[in-house]
Amino acid sequence: MTLHLPDAHGALRAYEPRTEPLALAPGAPFTSRTVFSAAHVVADPYADTTPDAPAAVDWDATLAFRRHLWAHGLGVAEAMDTAQRGMGLDWAGAAELIRRSAAEAKASGGRIACGVGTDQLTGPASLAEVRAAYEEQLAVVEESGAQAILMASRALAATARGPEDYLEVYGHLLRQSAEPVILHWLGPMFDPALEGYWGSSGLDAATDTFLDVIAAHPDKVDGIKVSLLDARREIDLRRRLPKGVRCYTGDDFHYPELIAGDDQGFSHALLGIFDPLGPLAARAVRVLDTGDREGFRALLDPTVELSRHLFQAPTRFYKTGVVFLAWLAGHQSHFTMVGGLQSARSLPHFARAYELADTLGLFPDPKLAEERMRNLLRLYGVDR
Numbered sequence: 001m002t003l004h005l006p007d008a009h010g011a012l013r014a015y016e017p018r019t020e021p022l023a024l025a026p027g028a029p030f031t032s033r034t035v036f037s038a039a040h041v042v043a044d045p046y047a048d049t050t051p052d053a054p055a056a057v058d059w060d061a062t063l064a065f066r067r068h069l070w071a072h073g074l075g076v077a078e079a080m081d082t083a084q085r086g087m088g089l090d091w092a093g094a095a096e097l098i099r100r101s102a103a104e105a106k107a108s109g110g111r112i113a114c115g116v117g118t119d120q121l122t123g124p125a126s127l128a129e130v131r132a133a134y135e136e137q138l139a140v141v142e143e144s145g146a147q148a149i150l151m152a153s154r155a156l157a158a159t160a161r162g163p164e165d166y167l168e169v170y171g172h173l174l175r176q177s178a179e180p181v182i183l184h185w186l187g188p189m190f191d192p193a194l195e196g197y198w199g200s201s202g203l204d205a206a207t208d209t210f211l212d213v214i215a216a217h218p219d220k221v222d223g224i225k226v227s228l229l230d231a232r233r234e235i236d237l238r239r240r241l242p243k244g245v246r247c248y249t250g251d252d253f254h255y256p257e258l259i260a261g262d263d264q265g266f267s268h269a270l271l272g273i274f275d276p277l278g279p280l281a282a283r284a285v286r287v288l289d290t291g292d293r294e295g296f297r298a299l300l301d302p303t304v305e306l307s308r309h310l311f312q313a314p315t316r317f318y319k320t321g322v323v324f325l326a327w328l329a330g331h332q333s334h335f336t337m338v339g340g341l342q343s344a345r346s347l348p349h350f351a352r353a354y355e356l357a358d359t360l361g362l363f364p365d366p367k368l369a370e371e372r373m374r375n376l377l378r379l380y381g382v383d384r
Contacts (some may be wrong), residue, residue, distance in 0.1 A: 003373060004384040005351035012384060015355055017370040022361035024279035026071050032289045033259060033266070034246065035281065036075040036113060037274035038068055038082035040322050041089060041097065055084075055093045055338035061105050064096070064249040065331050070110030074274060076101065077149065079115040079188060082272040083229075084319055088153070088339025091120035095140050100245075102144035113147035113182060113270075118155045125155045131169050135176070142178050149182040149225065149270075154193040161231040163199035163209040170213045180222035182248060182270070185210060189230040189315045203233065211240055218242040223269045226249045231258055238265055252311045252318070255299040260293045261287075272318060273307040276325040276362060304354040309349075315345040321353050328354060328369040329362065335376070347380045 001019075004012040024218045038213050042065065047056030061320075066076050078101045079094040089097070100115045105112035118125075118133035125133070130153060141148045150173060160166055173183065188195040198206035214221050223246030226234045231254035240248035249258040249267035258267040274281045284299035299344060310321035327335040335342055363369035 001370065002046075003370065003377070004346045004382060005355060005377075006380075006382060007351070008348045012382070013291050017358050018361060018366050020361070021364050021366055022280065024072075024171060024283055026073065027282065027286050028289075029073055030282075030289060033074075034075065034248070034268040035285055036077040036111075036248065036270040037069050037281075038077040038080040038270060039069060040275055040319060041083045041324060041338060042323075042332045043334075043336045043338045045334040051088070051340040052231075055089045057089075057093060057097070057338065058332070060101060061332050065326065066101055066104060066110070067108055068331065069275075069278050070105070070108050072279045073285075074278055074282060075111035075113065075114070076105065077113050077270050078102070078146065080151070080184075080272075081186065082275060082319055082322060083115075083317075084338055084341065085115060085117065085151070086119050086191070087129050087316065087319070088337065088341055091117075091137070094119070094305055095137075098141055098146065099144050099147065102112070102141075102146040102209075106145060113142045114144065115148050115151045115184070116141050116148050116181075117151040118153040123153045125159055127159055127165055129170060130155045130218065131172055132157055134169070134173055138173065138177065141271055144217070146178065147182065147222070148177060149184050151184045152186045152191070152194050154191070157194050157197055160199060161371075163205075163212075164208055166198050167213060168319065171216060174213075174217040174220040177220055179234045180220050182223050182225055183210075183214065183225065183226045184250075184296050185219060186250070189229060189313070190227055191316060202227070203230075206235060207208050207233070211237075214245060215242060218245060221245050223248050224267065227251065229311075234258060234267065235262075238267060251303070252307045255307070256297050256304065260288065260296055270373065272322060273303070273310065274311075275322050276329070276357065277303055277307075280362065303360060306353065309352055309356060317341070320344040321349070324350055324353060325362070328357070328372050330365055330368050335372075347377075347382075356372075 042058040042061035044056040045057045116137040198209040225248040227250030248270040288296040
């Protein structure tokens with residue numbers, strides 16, 4: 001059973017895989033927190049395509065993974081960064097993903113919220129064109145019956161001259177949205193094109209503009225998703241939100257403490273790391289539902305090392321680790337990604353991700369995960 005895993009220095013180390021997984025069965029619905037997993041897409045490995053061609057998606061496997069998340073009580077945040085928006089999945093593919101997943105959510109009784117952006121714009125755009133692109137995507141999401149998540153826009157970041165342009169565009173969208181939306185602030189560590197979002201490179205000024213947008217339309221904002229990897233800033237921000245507006249953490253470095261909260265409040269969750277952690281995260285939230293913060297932290301704190309590994313710089317390539325773990329866990333039959341992104345991380349990175357996930361007991365079939373890891377090692381020339 002011994003595997004020889006390469007480290008970052010080119011040396012091999014012996015690792016003994018575990019033989020039994022954690023027993024993580026579905027349970028009761030959550031009562032204390034609203035929890036979304038941003039879910040990945042499964043590529044069609046038989047498609048004759050190229051990295052810059054439209055994505056070829058395996059729809060059966062993609063929807064099966066969403067049913068897996070719903071079965072454990074998590075909501076699905078669809079067509080988000082984890083689904084490779086702007087990194088292999090274009091708007092046409094995202095629109096089809098939204099429609100298919102929303103229909104599946106209705107049939108399964110699962111909760112779903114979908115990303116609304118402007119990624120159909122491929123060149124320089126005016127503010128009017130940015131607004132129209134947002135409107136087109138908002139209409140698709142609302143027609144599907146899903147909740148809308150207004151994502152940060154590369155086109156708006158490139159076009160806006162200052163905070164007033166953000167206030168105008170977001171104000172227009174919130175006034176016309178049929179139901180309360182989730183506003184998403186994605187930091188430049190996830191997408192460098194979003195540097196200076198909300199009209200300022202200074203986070204204090206950007207936060208003020210973000211809060212101004214919410215304050216002008218609190219009845220149209222269900223909550224905010226914050227992905228800045230700065231726990232202190234998120235806590236300060238959530239304490240300044242209008243009553244009834246939720247904070248959904250997107251901080252894949254500090255999520256246990258932010259979800260657990262303190263005497264002044266807590267964060268709900270909308271996280272990419274809950275794609276591979278789904279069943280374990282669900283168990284932890286059910287413990288938190290009983291009021292047991294320490295038990296919740298005892299389950300989730302050990303997962304942070306894996307999350308920080310997957311989300312290490314360049315952070316935007318975390319999707320590769322997420323799909324890699326889904327393959328090892330048996331949720332898909334291959335390790336092929338849209339856009340060829342399976343090549344975005346190194347063999348030592350994969351080896352450490354496998355070791356951390358296996359130690360946590362995340363693989364339903366540890367033997368299958370070990371065999372697949374061994375096959376990957378052979379592919380890279382590691383025969384021991």
